[in-house]
Amino acid sequence: xxxxxxxxxxxxxxxALSLSSLATAQLKxxxxxxxxxxxxxxxxxxxxxxxxxxxxxxxxxTGAAVVICPGxxxxxxxxxxxGHQIAQWLNSFGVAGFIVxxxxxxxxxxxxxxxxIQDAQRAIRTVRxxxxxxxxxxxxxxxxxxxAGGHLASSAATHFNESxxxxxxxxxxxxxxxxxxxxxxxxxxxxxxxxxxxxxRNLLGANASKDLIEKMSSEKQVTPQTPPTFLIATxxxxxxxxxxxxxxxxxxRQAKVxxxxxxFLKGAHGFGLGQKLAGxxxxxxxxxxxxxxxxxxxxxxx
Numbered sequence: 001x002x003x004x005x006x007x008x009x010x011x012x013x014x015x016a017l018s019l020s021s022l023a024t025a026q027l028k029x030x031x032x033x034x035x036x037x038x039x040x041x042x043x044x045x046x047x048x049x050x051x052x053x054x055x056x057x058x059x060x061x062t063g064a065a066v067v068i069c070p071g072x073x074x075x076x077x078x079x080x081x082x083g084h085q086i087a088q089w090l091n092s093f094g095v096a097g098f099i100v101x102x103x104x105x106x107x108x109x110x111x112x113x114x115x116x117i118q119d120a121q122r123a124i125r126t127v128r129x130x131x132x133x134x135x136x137x138x139x140x141x142x143x144x145x146x147x148a149g150g151h152l153a154s155s156a157a158t159h160f161n162e163s164x165x166x167x168x169x170x171x172x173x174x175x176x177x178x179x180x181x182x183x184x185x186x187x188x189x190x191x192x193x194x195x196x197x198x199x200x201r202n203l204l205g206a207n208a209s210k211d212l213i214e215k216m217s218s219e220k221q222v223t224p225q226t227p228p229t230f231l232i233a234t235x236x237x238x239x240x241x242x243x244x245x246x247x248x249x250x251x252x253r254q255a256k257v258x259x260x261x262x263x264f265l266k267g268a269h270g271f272g273l274g275q276k277l278a279g280x281x282x283x284x285x286x287x288x289x290x291x292x293x294x295x296x297x298x299x300x301x302x
Contacts, residue, residue, distance in 0.1 A: 027053065027054065028052070029052050031051075032049045032050060033122065033168075037115075037118070039115060044109070047107070049101055049119040051098050051126060051127075052084075053098055054088065054090070055091070056090075062093070062298065063136060064141075064297055065096040065097070065131075065137075065142070066143065067098050067100060067124055067127060067144070068099045068143075068145075068149075069150070070082040070146060071146035071148050071149040072104065073147070073202055074112075074148045074151075074199050075106045075198070075202045076106055077102070084099065086144065086146075089273060096127075098123060098126075098127055100119055102116045102152065104116060113204055116152050116155075117159060121164065122172070124160075125172065128174050128175060140180075141179050142178050142291075142296065144181070145183055147196075148203075149186075150185065151186055151188060153186070154183055154186055156181075157218075160178070180228045182230045182232075183245065184231075185232060185269055185271075186240070187240050188218045189217045189220075189243075203216070204216060219247040223255055226257050229248070229257065229259045229260075230260050230291075231262070232245070232261075232264075233263045234264045234265065234268075234271075236268055237268065238269070239268075242263050245263070260290050264279040264282075264283070266278060266279050
């Protein structure tokens with residue numbers, strides 16, 4: 001990548017983040033289940049998973065869409081630098097972004113598995129079921145996740161054929177399979193020494209069964225039907241070591257699923273778009289290029 005290309009990509013990311021706070025405040029937010037989420041424990045805001053909708057200008061829209069899962073250890077949501085900033089970046093090259101405010105251990109009355117995967121699957125199904133309304137190609141809907149949100153995204157990419165609740169309406173009968181996945185410093189394994197124990201405890205509890213822990217270790221759930229995946233990690237990350245991404249990449253390779261992975265030297269955990277990092281700041285441009293080369297930024301008719 002040339003210096004000029006890096007500058008261009010950097011300017012594009014900066015431009016994407018220049019939306020005013022007023023514009024952000026006027027974004028459309030919709031409840032994933034207007035009549036109440038499955039297993040809801042109360043009626044507070046944290047009991048009501050939602051979708052924040054970022055649509056690109058019509059003249060720039062590619063038809064691609066990405067469901068966004070912010071990180072936070074399944075105990076909170078880093079919804080700014082791993083949510084709104086990501087949606088703005090996606091919009092900058094014509095991709096619709098949909099931020100999932102999913103339930104977690106500290107939201108509402110407190111939630112563990114399967115609430116987060118229920119919310120992620122519902123988000124994918126909602127975008128797909130309303131693709132025409134939002135100018136989206138139902139065959140080019142991806143998912144991106146950061147840290148524990150990366151675990152949620154990888155779970156959505158490997159458990160899409162599994163139902164975590166009885167269908168309640170037509171949306172629940174739409175396919176929940178993402179067409180591609182983007183995992184940024186993701187938590188992947190719950191069984192290996194390099195797991196993030198806080199995410200595992202918040203999602204599964206302190207006394208989860210061995211079978212459930214293995215089931216929710218994403219590297220053990222990859223099949224040839226797992227969607228193409230782009231992975232980012234760093235050498236410096238001591239919170240969620242790169243071994244998580246490597247394990248998932250090797251599982252994808254074993255299953256012959258197309259994948260691309262970048263492990264940068266610098267970057268402590270949680271850097272988002274990585275604008276201030278010499279190496280990792282390249283990942284948004286690399287990811288955009290991967291999406292383009294993989295055919296996700298143009299319709300199949302083109």
